[in-house]
Amino acid sequence: MDSAAHFDHIIIGAGTAGCLLANRLSRDPARRVLLIEAGGPDRSPWIHIPVGYLYCIGHPATDWRFQTAAEPGLNGRRLRYPRGRTLGGCSSINGMIYMRGQREDYDGWADATGDDAWRWDNCLPHFIAHEDHWRLQAADPGLTGAALDGFLRAHGQDGEWKVSRQRLRWDILDAYAQACEQAGIAPTPDFNQGSNAGVGYFEVNQHRGWRWNTAKAFLRPARHRRNLTVWTGAHVESLIVAPDSGGGWHCSGVQVRQAQGRTALTAAQGVILSAGAVATPQILQASGLGPGDLLQRLGIPVRQDMPGVGANLQDHLQIRTVFGVSGARTLNTLANSWLGRARIALEYALTRSGPMSMAPSQLGAFACTSGAHVRPNVQFHVQPLSLDAFGEPLHRFPAITASVCNLRPTSRGHIRLRQPGTDHEPEIAPSYLATGEDRQVALESLALVRRIAAQPALAPYAPREIKPGTDLQDEADLLRAIGDIASTIFHPVGTARMGRDGDPQAVLDSRLRVRGVRGLRVVDASVMPTITSGNTNSPVLMLAEKAAGWMLAER
Template sequence: MPQETYDFIVAGAGSAGAVIASRLSESGRHTVLLLEAGPPDRNPWIHIPLGFTKTFTNPTVNWKFESAPQPQLGNRRLYLPRGKTLGGTSSINGMVYIRGNHADYDEWRQRGCVGWDWDSVLPYFRKAQNQARGASEYHGTGGPLNVSDQPYRFELSEAVLAACEQAGIPRNPDFNGAQQEGCGYYQTTTANRRRWSTAKAYLDPARSRPNLTIRTAAHATKITLAGARATGIEYVSPAGPQSATARLEVVVCGGTYGSPQLLMLSGLGPAQHLQDTGIPVLHDLPAVGANLHDHFNTYMSWRCTRPITLNDLENSWPRKIAAAIRYGLFRSGPMASNGIHAGLFTRSDPRLERPDLQINLLEWSTLERTKDRVIPHRFPGFTLSPVHLKPDGRGTVRLASPDPLAPPVILFDFLRTEYDMRAVTTGIRLARRIAEQPALRDYVAAEIAPGPLVTSDAEIESFVRQTGISNHHPSSTCAMGTGTNSVVDPRLRVHGIAGLRVADASIMPSVVAGNTNAPSIMIGEKAAAMLLQDTQAGTASPGTAPPGTAPLGTAPPGTAPTGAPPLAA
């Protein structure tokens, strides 16, 4: 097996991994290998803002995961798109730039994650950012990540926002400023009406550095260890099995599904599950793959009285051709925006301290939405999607088999509590109240889903269980903390293993109240800074162990010791 040596190996070139590889290689002092399982980000739909509707089901750049059957949702399998290309999910997402609520990060600090309170993470949000509105207390300029306002004011968006105000929800000009609550336009990770993924922001300027090696079609399959220290990565590529050695550290950035999967394939995880799967147990870490936390989403749609929605674009070849020409020549028209222009944050109960609901305006409505296709209605339509930001339930990510190329088993725990269902139904009733306001009277022809006949609590709850989905903001499967219910410490070092860190949305102790791409980029910035600080200080990743975890090479009775052959599943 050919082998190369680098100072750092970063496994995963997504929202955080691309940031880390770029920052670690910036000074020229360290050699960095960046591995990405997917292809380069050359698909033209990646770079067109409205193109994310095309990459949503494209297996070339999308892992297209599915969940296990969800008991609370009629045993349905949920479609879970994730980016499989340079830039990861930042190359296929809806580009909405939301940081979450300030209190989310203060809560992390209260859980023992020193250095992750709002005041501590804000400098990294600002460092990453090149804010179109200019620098301020909350925003930075000169960073790699371009953040822009919507290119236009849209007729339907203006009507919805006016209806929100009539329903008692005040305007908020900046969801990422002093407060989150209110309604307004979303900013996006775009520049010059093109997507600005982390591949574009961080890797494009770094590609020519001789100390940075970027390998695509390189699927990490195992972290190699020597005793209690990570030494490198094994991966597969078109050339066959490969391996690389890290002089300093291995950084796992595979995302909320991929990072725990790689740790478990390497023998780091819950001992009983590894034993059952046939993986030798090298270090019993019960929290690997646990604590899966995500937002829960529902879609409500209305027939629009005017042909001003994206349904009208998709259903008309002349309109599509005209839009393509307009975008190609002038970078304008519907293809220059993401179609998710506006939304609101509010509380499902006024007694709550901060918002737990987000309602997005989607300027389209769909007849069918699956992992293989998205079909819009044949008439003008729009969608309001109430999203529950703070579900009580926690799911798991587990191995399906010892095969490193097999997708993981993903099980959510949505609608775990009465509060979960109450918050979602409150969001549905609020969306209806907005649609009934005078500002939308001339735009709404009829409610399509769930439909005007669905009115009682029982009927709404049935609709939620039959149609609700993940909002594609998974987190927390390699949670940060100091106790046994965590995987990494506040410097993102894997408990008990030196030379190994995890840095992506999986390290969040709990999901933030909003879209997770901007926080993932912040995590990448902060992780890179800590890596460089610890390397300079000579204290890189000592591998601290939380109370109660088994030392390396030991396992509970009945599990395989270090070096033992895999047990039969």
């Protein structure tokens, strides 16, 4: 080692969880906190302009640019698998949608771990703790009496995490919302009170037309603290793990590589892995904590055989259906000329609104695909645009995209090292559509999309199905077409999950401590036993808030 440094807490990953943890732990001036980020500062203007996600995803300065393995369920296709590579992590490149999920998700975590701390009622205060909701700041006239009381019980104000309404609307999306109602999906004013059933416009993590990432929300207010150190461009090579006097193992620190050399860092009160559902199992495996047979094949000394490290990968797969429309204003028609793009840029410059303030999806809906489901099992992301694939040019005809994803897939994939160390991209195999249940939900989802498109509210726009195409009706043909057009919605979770004592697949206990390794916690999306029923960014903030409280109390 070229040098050595000593801290109380070392947090690996300055993403969604890491930024909040750094803020909370460094509130105690007696704690020396180091936050390590392999990427750079969040200085790119495209991070902060909402539509800039189009330029951040796939750019080496802001995205790790991972790819999946060839997926049998997707007809052998490999998908891009974006992960944030900058301060703020995925909150700097994601879709900015504020979504907590469903009450039953968290009650299921409590059942899986045997710890009632994870029940919805006990998680809700940790959502509220950092929330700053626009309806409580704007004196919304719709919030009075019982409605206001209920909203105050479910939402917060004056926290760091801005929750805003979107700054534009589209007639075609208003019509799509009406079509959802005609198809039996009731409107909802709030997706985030424990049941997200219904249709409505998403709320977003923005502030005055700018993206609001976790680096702005949690890290910026704490950077002046003398007990908080932030390193960027710092690559974690491995955890420092040695035998413990109690017969297990002890993680005393990390080995980090920077441009100026290698550093051995020690953490008196523990190391916190917040590198995300891909990099966290990668670092654990590289440190000898993982499936013993995999580590032996790679020549990595097995410190602890943990088959659950890298297993249980879950993700939301979206079926991107495209409908051409007539007589409708869509982004396809607005942005396919220099004049149109100039007008869009001017509107954003003057008012911080218009298409440049757009989240990737504006309208959302949660519904059941069949009577077999007692709560919504699919989520719609509806967009006033269309393209062949993410990153490709917009189509030159007016169209909308209605993406629908299975909220609770039963397929399970994995993250595995291909080579020793953390310098190489791991194998990412989500195993989409690997189960008959997931394939059935995919077929039901497409039937629901078609039923909505046939409703009277959309008739004035003469929707015509372009993808997958109305000529496809046979189940086998439809499944092949789904495999051609489906894509990840970038919600990997579960690869270092928590669970009950005695569960050989549970990497963590219910308080997010790595089993058998003193001084090591995981706090990111990899801890989830099952994926939440919606976008995953805000649930990660909640669990980080909860974990910070536990760590502050332990001293």
